[in-house]
Amino acid sequence: MxxxxxxxxxxxxxxxxxxxxxxxxxxxxxxxxxxxxxxxxxxxxxxxxxxxxxxxxxxxxxxxxxxxxxxxxxxxxxxxxxxxxxxxxxxxxxxxxxxxxxxxxxxxxxxxxxxxAPEPEAGAPEVPQTLVVKDDKTHHQVPLHEIHYIEACRNYCIVHLADRRLMTLEKISAMAEQLPDDAFVRIHRSYIVAVAAISAVRAGALQLGERELPVGRTYKANLIPFLKK
Missing domain, CATH: 3.40.50.2300 (Response regulator)
Known part of the structure; x- marks a missing residue:
């Protein structure tokens, strides 16, 4: 100096x-x-x-x-x-x-x-690796790679994992905001799916292993970036 x-x-x-x-x-x-x-x-x-x-x-x-x-x-x-x-x-x-x-x-x-001292360069925003799911009395920290899809059912949601299910009173829209856009996609007003879990895509539906989920008409555009990959 x-x-x-x-x-x-x-x-x-x-x-x-x-x-x-x-x-x-x-x-x-x-x-x-x-x-x-x-x-x-x-x-x-x-x-x-x-x-x-x-x-x-x-x-x-x-x-x-x-x-x-x-x-x-x-x-x-x-x-x-x-x-x-x-x-x-x-x-x-x-x-x-x-x-x-x-x-x-x-x-x-x-x-x-x-x-x-130079200003530190702004890095890419940190991508979350887990999702906190609150059921009736417990907060579960769930690794994102274990989530297959999230299903909205009336006033609650079901988080479908590889080997179990968790129920939460949180709205599906609030859960969508906590998930990384490059790993999860909203396909229906009632469903968010993990891109890695999709095994097949057909007109109006997705295949996740043996489970088939509908694709809502207003959500079809959400799939375009992933189909292009």
Missing amino acids: RYLVIDDEPITHQIIAGYCRELDFMESVGNCYDGVQALNLLAKEPVDVLFLDVQMPKLGGFDLLRTLQQRPLVVIISAHREYALESYDFDVCDYLLKPFGMARFLKAVEKVRARL
Whole structure:
């Protein structure tokens, strides 16, 4: 991380340089003792973070920030508390009150590193691997690969598994929302089937092993993507 110290007090440069020598990822770009020197250097060198004093001759810290069209990240270093509120108008990462020790300096550095870290790429949404089915008194966590089809019967649903059935008062529309679209398909107002369980398709019906289920006219279009596969 490339840093620049801008402060009219040499001791501040020495302290920060000493702290940064302990950190392998910190690289000094230089030392400036007023805002004008900093402007000249920033025009030539890329910088990740400024350690910036507020009160300096020629051009103060806040005046420097107002001048810069593109600012590096900023950590204010000052012996005066009264500038803290104004400093956050410039979206600074931190405000170090002199004198500060290594621990407090490291905290400021970590804030800068967090701001410099790239945004994590948005991955594909996590696909559920189970369905929670609540019967009268028990919540069952059912692996999706065990579900053959779901059947709506009046005010309840039956989840047909490979070796058993579960009954739940949940509506079939609510259950459909919990299932991955690429593994289950609604074929009828009363049926959701697992694509992997379909053994044959014919006009108006599906075959799931020895069981035949009707395909509703308004749901036929749902099957087209799977038939094309």
